[in-house]
Amino acid sequence: MISKLSKILCSILTVVVSCMLASCTKPDDGSETANPEISFKTNPMMVQALAGTYTAEVTANTTWTATPQVDWIRDVKEGDEGILNFVVDANPQTASRDGRIRFSVEGSDYTKDLIIRQAAKRGEFTADPSEAILSVSGEEVSVNVTADYWEIKSVSESWLSAKKKNAATVTLSADVNFTDNARTASVILTDGDTELTIPVTQERDDAYFKNASTEYTRRFVYDLGKIVTEVHEDRYVVVNDHLSYVYLSYNGPVMGTDKPCAFFLYALDLTGNLDLVVTCAKDDDASIKLVDTEITDKDIMRQQYADLQRNRPEIKVLGGVNGDFFYGQESKGRGNLLHGVMWRRGVCLKDEFTGGATCTVFARMKDGTARVMSQADYAERKNDIWEAVGARQRIMDKGNILTVADKALEPRTAVAVSQDGKTVYLLVYDGRRTSWSNGANYEMMGEIFKTVGAYDATNLDGGGSSTFALVKENMSGTEVDHYSVFNKPSDGDERKVVNGIAIIQK
Numbered sequence: 001m002i003s004k005l006s007k008i009l010c011s012i013l014t015v016v017v018s019c020m021l022a023s024c025t026k027p028d029d030g031s032e033t034a035n036p037e038i039s040f041k042t043n044p045m046m047v048q049a050l051a052g053t054y055t056a057e058v059t060a061n062t063t064w065t066a067t068p069q070v071d072w073i074r075d076v077k078e079g080d081e082g083i084l085n086f087v088v089d090a091n092p093q094t095a096s097r098d099g100r101i102r103f104s105v106e107g108s109d110y111t112k113d114l115i116i117r118q119a120a121k122r123g124e125f126t127a128d129p130s131e132a133i134l135s136v137s138g139e140e141v142s143v144n145v146t147a148d149y150w151e152i153k154s155v156s157e158s159w160l161s162a163k164k165k166n167a168a169t170v171t172l173s174a175d176v177n178f179t180d181n182a183r184t185a186s187v188i189l190t191d192g193d194t195e196l197t198i199p200v201t202q203e204r205d206d207a208y209f210k211n212a213s214t215e216y217t218r219r220f221v222y223d224l225g226k227i228v229t230e231v232h233e234d235r236y237v238v239v240n241d242h243l244s245y246v247y248l249s250y251n252g253p254v255m256g257t258d259k260p261c262a263f264f265l266y267a268l269d270l271t272g273n274l275d276l277v278v279t280c281a282k283d284d285d286a287s288i289k290l291v292d293t294e295i296t297d298k299d300i301m302r303q304q305y306a307d308l309q310r311n312r313p314e315i316k317v318l319g320g321v322n323g324d325f326f327y328g329q330e331s332k333g334r335g336n337l338l339h340g341v342m343w344r345r346g347v348c349l350k351d352e353f354t355g356g357a358t359c360t361v362f363a364r365m366k367d368g369t370a371r372v373m374s375q376a377d378y379a380e381r382k383n384d385i386w387e388a389v390g391a392r393q394r395i396m397d398k399g400n401i402l403t404v405a406d407k408a409l410e411p412r413t414a415v416a417v418s419q420d421g422k423t424v425y426l427l428v429y430d431g432r433r434t435s436w437s438n439g440a441n442y443e444m445m446g447e448i449f450k451t452v453g454a455y456d457a458t459n460l461d462g463g464g465s466s467t468f469a470l471v472k473e474n475m476s477g478t479e480v481d482h483y484s485v486f487n488k489p490s491d492g493d494e495r496k497v498v499n500g501i502a503i504i505q506k
Helices: 002-025 215-227 301-311 375-384 442-451
Strands: 038-040 045-047 052-060 065-068 073-078 083-088 097-104 111-118 126-128 132-134 141-146 151-155 160-166 169-174 183-190 195-202 230-240 243-254 257-269 274-280 316-322 342-344 347-350 360-365 370-373 385-391 394-397 412-417 423-429 456-460 468-471 483-485 499-505
Touching: 038 111, 045 052, 052 097, 065 073, 065 083, 073 097, 083 097, 083 111, 126 195, 132 141, 132 169, 151 160, 160 183, 169 183, 169 195, 215 230, 215 243, 215 442, 257 274, 257 316, 274 301, 274 316, 274 342, 274 385, 301 316, 301 468, 301 483, 301 499, 316 412, 316 423, 360 375, 360 456, 370 375, 370 412, 370 456, 375 385, 385 456, 385 499, 394 412, 394 442, 412 442, 423 442, 442 456
Parallel strands: 045 111, 132 195
Antiparallel strands: 038 052, 052 083, 065 097, 073 083, 097 111, 126 141, 141 169, 151 183, 160 169, 183 195, 230 243, 243 257, 257 423, 274 499, 316 468, 316 499, 342 347, 342 385, 360 370, 360 385, 394 456, 412 423, 412 456, 468 483
């Protein structure tokens, strides 16, 4: 009985004490808490030496007002619930400093200080070295930066790259410098208040590019890598917006020995007003025969271009290369019969691969693209062909250089296309002239095509047939002497051939 009474009395006492405490914490009139409490997530709060905006998290059981106690803390504003925003000026001193933001409660003597501890200024904003020198190849260099805090503000040239590696280092790198001169740029760093400019110079060195003289041929030689040891003569010519050619005479390792080599390479964009046409003697389809017992006409490429130009005044013949292999020993009963197929203006003039399983096809399709085709591809897609010339050994397949057993160095002509079929490359490699050019094998041609980004490539007739021609400036192209042959045919003079590829302007 006594125990039960004791429990009742204890309960009553607990309720009374709780009520007394509640009345002490909050007045009956509904005003603010009589015992305010304010605390901070971090106190003291650390800030950078640079000027900046900061946020403090505040926990309180009452409303409050915050006031900076030093002039370098400013713009103190209450944000969302429990958040204080403020701005600090940069610390001009080489020692850290403390400032305070005082929190007070209206109608109360209660205050609470948030200590703002600002880092010391490290000293002068500097870079070491003050000017960066990059090699011609643009390898990464490091620059040490002294500052409390810094960022990369800008880089003046697109060929230059700058990256903040860590709080004390910026790394600089560049594209290879293929230009004619050393080039300059700058990187601007900022610490928030001031800017620091790092001048950058990238060197230039002809020897790095084996003495190539143009930006394009320097890129070419750089991409070819070890194939070229020294450039003797080079040329890059833009014929028009969609046609260019490169000429390179050089020494390079050929079959284990350093030998002279020379080639010419057209690059043709089919998306513009240019196209490809298959040529023949007298621009006459009837010149193409289907059997050896009849004689297929042949002529030099310059004459084939002149005949094409006279017969089709609506186009302009710019130049081109020779075409398919043919059985040309008339004295032995061969009638210049083509090895492969031939199409002109959507008409098939020869549909048989007389040269056997090695034969391939280069075609300009009706959709305006160009393709290198196997015999199986040809059988499947021949109704889509507009112009086509026969070819033989495949050099590249889907971007890969093929290995061919024949390693002989010969004068060569070859054709390649881009993956989308919109760019065509026509290559003539001189040979059989040991002091001028020793010729190429299929893999050497593949390396050149891969350098320019070709996807598929095949071999055309070579030897004395290889011809690289271009119309002379301001000439109509209707006469033989309106065209120049740039390569050096191994026969000494141009060889008469059955067909070729003409680059035309529509």
